[in-house]
Amino acid sequence: MDDMTTKDVQEPYTKHLLHYFDGTSRYVLIKDEEVPFPEGKLIVSRTDLQGIITHCNQAFIEMSGYTEEELIGQPHYILRHPDMPKVAFKDAWDTVGSGVKWHGYVKNLRKDGRYYWVYATIILNIRDGKPVSCTSVRRKPSRTQVDACTALYAKLRQAEEE
Amino acid sequence: MRYVMTVSPDFPPGQIAGWYIFNTWLQRQLGEHIHVELYSDFEAQRKAIREGQIDLIYANPFDAAMLVREEGFTAIAAPLSKPDEAVIAVAVDSPIQQVADLKPGTRIAATDDPDVNLISMIMLEPADLSAQNTQTQTVGTYILVAKQVLQGKADVGFFLKDAFAGLSGMIQRQLRVLVRSEIHVIRHVLLVGPRLRERHGDLWNLLSEMGENDKGRDALKNLGLQGWEMQTQEDTEFMIDLMDTLVN
Numbered sequence: 001m002d003d004m005t006t007k008d009v010q011e012p013y014t015k016h017l018l019h020y021f022d023g024t025s026r027y028v029l030i031k032d033e034e035v036p037f038p039e040g041k042l043i044v045s046r047t048d049l050q051g052i053i054t055h056c057n058q059a060f061i062e063m064s065g066y067t068e069e070e071l072i073g074q075p076h077y078i079l080r081h082p083d084m085p086k087v088a089f090k091d092a093w094d095t096v097g098s099g100v101k102w103h104g105y106v107k108n109l110r111k112d113g114r115y116y117w118v119y120a121t122i123i124l125n126i127r128d129g130k131p132v133s134c135t136s137v138r139r140k141p142s143r144t145q146v147d148a149c150t151a152l153y154a155k156l157r158q159a160e161e162e
Numbered sequence: 163m164r165y166v167m168t169v170s171p172d173f174p175p176g177q178i179a180g181w182y183i184f185n186t187w188l189q190r191q192l193g194e195h196i197h198v199e200l201y202s203d204f205e206a207q208r209k210a211i212r213e214g215q216i217d218l219i220y221a222n223p224f225d226a227a228m229l230v231r232e233e234g235f236t237a238i239a240a241p242l243s244k245p246d247e248a249v250i251a252v253a254v255d256s257p258i259q260q261v262a263d264l265k266p267g268t269r270i271a272a273t274d275d276p277d278v279n280l281i282s283m284i285m286l287e288p289a290d291l292s293a294q295n296t297q298t299q300t301v302g303t304y305i306l307v308a309k310q311v312l313q314g315k316a317d318v319g320f321f322l323k324d325a326f327a328g329l330s331g332m333i334q335r336q337l338r339v340l341v342r343s344e345i346h347v348i349r350h351v352l353l354v355g356p357r358l359r360e361r362h363g364d365l366w367n368l369l370s371e372m373g374e375n376d377k378g379r380d381a382l383k384n385l386g387l388q389g390w391e392m393q394t395q396e397d398t399e400f401m402i403d404l405m406d407t408l409v410n
Contacts, residue, residue: 039261040285040343044404057347101407119287121407127399135400137407142290143262 001078003027008065009113016082020075021089030082031113035063043118043138049131051076051093065111076136081109085156096122096134105141105149117146165196165217165358168210170350171203172222172275174328175303180384181220187381191368192361204274217355222246223348224276227402230395235353236362237398239369239390245349247323248281251337253311261288261341264318266295271310272320274300280408281343282320308333348405351398352390366392 001024009029019025043063046055056064056071064071064079071078080089084107095102102122107115118138125133167188169181178200185198196218201207208225210216211233221229223246229235252258268291272279283293299316301307304325310316312333318340326334352369354362372378373389382389 038344039288039341040345042345044347046400059344103410123403123407125399125403135403135407137404139284140288142288144290 001026001074004029004111004113008111013113018080018082020077020080021086022075028082028109029113030109030115033114035110035114035116037063037116037118037138037140039140041140045071045076045136046125047076047134047136049133051134053078054133063110063116064108065114070111079108079110081107081115083107083115083150083153083157085153085160087156087160088153092120092122096124099124099126099131105145106138107149107153117141117149119145163194163357165194166199166215167196167218168199168201168207168216169220170222170225171201171207172273172278172322173220174325174386177384177386180381180386183384184381187377188368192364194361204276214355217358219353219355221351221353222275222277223350223401223405224280226351226353226398227405229353230398230402234356236359237351237393237395238354238362238365239352240349240393240397241387242389242391244324244387245346246277246281247343247345248278248285249321249323249326249342250282250285250340251308251311251319251321251326252317252340253314254336254338256317256338258317258340261286264289264291266291268296268318269316270296270298270318270320271307271316272298272300273302273304273307275320275322277348277405278320278322280405281345281348284408285341285343286318305329305333308337312336347401349401351393351401353398 003026013029013031016028016030017025018028041059043060044057045053045060047053053071053074053076056068061068088104092102092104104120106118106120108118109115119141120136120138122134122136124131125135167185182198185196189196211229258264264286299310301310304321307319307321308329311319323342354365369390370392373382
């Protein structure tokens with residue numbers, strides 16, 4: 001995946017190097033500006049079992065800032081924000097991989113460097129008794145929970161860096 | 163063999179005749195005897211499904227998972243351009259201006275329509291509201307939901323978008339939309355039961371061509387539908403997976 005550049009992200013921003021679980025890494029440019037989740041909408045996507053996006057709805061496209069062509073075929077971690085602790089994603093994939101529904105609050109990174117919070121649910125899609133893909137649905141989170149997670153994730157990130 | 167067709171109990175009362183007209187059209191086209199059995203509530207309908215009494219159903223998306231994954235129904239069609247969307251409304255002079263203004267203890271008026279109630283409760287989550295810290299009054303029709311709100315007996319009302327649009331102008335002017343869903347992919351679906359499965363291909367052909375002749379078009383018009391969008395099993399499985407993520 002390509003590094004984020006000033007072509008898409010306007011100053012001011014901070015630059016971070018993210019390392020992903022598959023051994024790859026990229027530079028992301030972060031702006032301290034939230035985009036509110038729209039009322040009444042759901043962000044829906046589907047990935048294969050390797051986490052590659054195979055389907056996304058219009059709300060996903062609008063909130064991520066990417067086009068559908070830019071999203072399909074990319075790993076879902078294209079949205080990963082450096083403020084998210086790695087342990088949150090490990091918990092999500094371990095839970096879903098064992099066939100259990102996962103819920104959690106996630107801070108996502110947009111193409112333009114801004115961010116948006118979601119309440120995410122991920123399930124494993126079973127067909128003929130076999131896991132074939134994952135569906136993820138994100139909805140508007142409560143501000144109380146977002147504030148609590150902001151503090152929690154900062155502590156978890158600090159622990160991961162020590 | 164005599165088959166039984168039923169319709170999700172949340173269909174608009176004005177369309178009862180439409181379903182009988184649809185059934186008459188279907189029986190003639192298919193050459194089968196089909197009886198329409200309507201239920202006044204979801205529980206009674208679910209009991210009939212569990213007892214294997216139903217062969218064709220225009221199902222609420224909330225029940226699609228049970229029908230497909232537990233009772234062996236298969237998807238055939240969904241109404242064209244007619245997603246199930248929800249509207250949450252308050253009285254026009256209510257101090258509530260946005261969802262975030264709602265507090266624990268909020269009084270909700272709703273019908274027993276399961277997908278509208280599910281979508282509506284999700285739209286209240288940003289205010290930290292749930293079934294545990296709200297009071298829901300379940301009434302029989304969307305007109306009664308409006309009355310509960312207008313009489314000050316409820317702070318908010320949950321409506322199916324089409325039902326809200328069908329309220330009289332006088333009632334609508336006394337209500338204000340707080341939030342409306344834009345989900346697009348949750349919708350009713352026509353499902354075929356195991357006994358009727360051998361006619362699945364014939365049903366598919368009939369419904370996909372229904373809008374191409376006068377009698378078919380008339381039957382669709384009486385149902386308030388533009389047409390059918392044919393469904394693969396995977397289309398319906400996708401919607402069921404989505405519904406699954408929404409049910410805690």
